[in-house]
Amino acid sequence: xxxxxxxxxxxxxxxxxxxxxxxxxxxFSASEDVSGLAFQFALYIAAPVVYFRYQFNKHSVSLSDxxxxxxxxxWIPSVLVFVAISVLFSLSISWLQFITLNSFAPRLVDxxxxxxLLPENPFFLALTILFICIIGxxxxxxxxxxxxxxxxxxxxxxxxxxxISSILFGILHMDIIGSTIFxxxxxxxxxxxxxxxxxxxxxxxxxxxxxxxxxLNPTWPEWLLLNTKADLYTQxxxxxxxxxxxTTLIWFVIRRLRIVLRNSSVEELG
Numbered sequence: 001x002x003x004x005x006x007x008x009x010x011x012x013x014x015x016x017x018x019x020x021x022x023x024x025x026x027x028f029s030a031s032e033d034v035s036g037l038a039f040q041f042a043l044y045i046a047a048p049v050v051y052f053r054y055q056f057n058k059h060s061v062s063l064s065d066x067x068x069x070x071x072x073x074x075w076i077p078s079v080l081v082f083v084a085i086s087v088l089f090s091l092s093i094s095w096l097q098f099i100t101l102n103s104f105a106p107r108l109v110d111x112x113x114x115x116x117l118l119p120e121n122p123f124f125l126a127l128t129i130l131f132i133c134i135i136g137x138x139x140x141x142x143x144x145x146x147x148x149x150x151x152x153x154x155x156x157x158x159x160x161x162x163x164i165s166s167i168l169f170g171i172l173h174m175d176i177i178g179s180t181i182f183x184x185x186x187x188x189x190x191x192x193x194x195x196x197x198x199x200x201x202x203x204x205x206x207x208x209x210x211x212x213x214x215x216l217n218p219t220w221p222e223w224l225l226l227n228t229k230a231d232l233y234t235q236x237x238x239x240x241x242x243x244x245x246x247t248t249l250i251w252f253v254i255r256r257l258r259i260v261l262r263n264s265s266v267e268e269l270g
Contacts, residue, residue: 001061002150010051010147017042017050033124040131044139052142066146067196075189075198082185083205085249090178091224092243097177099232112174113229116214133211137203144169144183145190145199158261162187181250182206188257192264 021042025035056062102109119125144165153161166183173179186199218225223235224242 001055001059001066002146003154004059005055005147005151007148007151010047010143013051014043014047017047033119033121036119037124037127037131040136044131044135048139048142067200069197071193072195072197072201075193076201079198079202079205082189082202082253083209085246085253086178086182086185086206087209088242089181089246089250090175091226092239092246093177093181094175095224095226095232095239096243097175098226102229102232109229113226129211133208134204137207138200140169141186141190141196141200141203145186146196149187149190158191162191181254184254185250185257188254188261192257192261 018039021038024030025038030038098109098112119128148168149161149165151161152164155161156164162184166180166187169183170176170178170180186202189202190196190199217227223238225231
């Protein structure tokens with residue numbers, strides 16, 4: 001069903017809602033908090049809901065056909081393992097990206113290390129957390145693992161579709177390489193299960209863990225955390241070790257999922 005949808009239609013609707021958001025925010029002189037949430041509403045709720053609801057009705061498909069509980073529970077242990085490995089890899093590869101970037105664009109690295117401030121108002125804070133941990137992951141999985149992945153597979157091949165959709169997903173996130181790898185794992189899981197509930201669970205668990213870590217502001221493991229620019233140049237051997245280990249684990253996970261995919265009927269898509 002996703003294969004029959006048009007990427008450009010979703011893009012057009014999204015642009016339309018964003019323009020509408022800008023006009024309304026300007027007319028009402030909205031505060032920064034209100035503008036931020038309104039933008040996320042247009043991007044993650046209004047545009048996807050309008051688009052996918054129309055497409056589901058058009059193709060006589062219900063939500064339960066693409067997101068379902070049956071068979072999902074058995075994936076929970078694997079999803080938790082994927083999250084742990086993905087977080088370790090993201091932290092390690094972020095260090096490598098930032099230390100490399102700092103050699104020729106130090107001002108950009110300074111900008112990256114500026115603290116991310118959450119709204120102080122409890123209402124706006126709760127909505128922001130909801131968007132980051134729940135709404136955003138759901139919308140992004142429908143867009144990248146549902147629509148974009150299946151359309152790219154139809155037009156190219158299974159692995160070309162996986163790589164194109166995952167790279168585009170990575171480009172839209174600060175941690176480009178880590179997010180791209182995350183997208184590859186999520187895409188493989190979706191193609192194996194044909195159930196968006198699994199990558200959605202993976203995405204929600206990953207973002208929720210990141211949000212919890214941001215709130216707790218842990219001091220351990222100090223050698224791996226990147227709280228300031230100076231942290232890039234501390235405990236470098238340990239950071240390299242974490243990168244090697246996490247990369248090996250990522251390779252193993254992707255290889256294992258690829259074998260499962262190859263042995264499934266889904267491989268016929270390519």
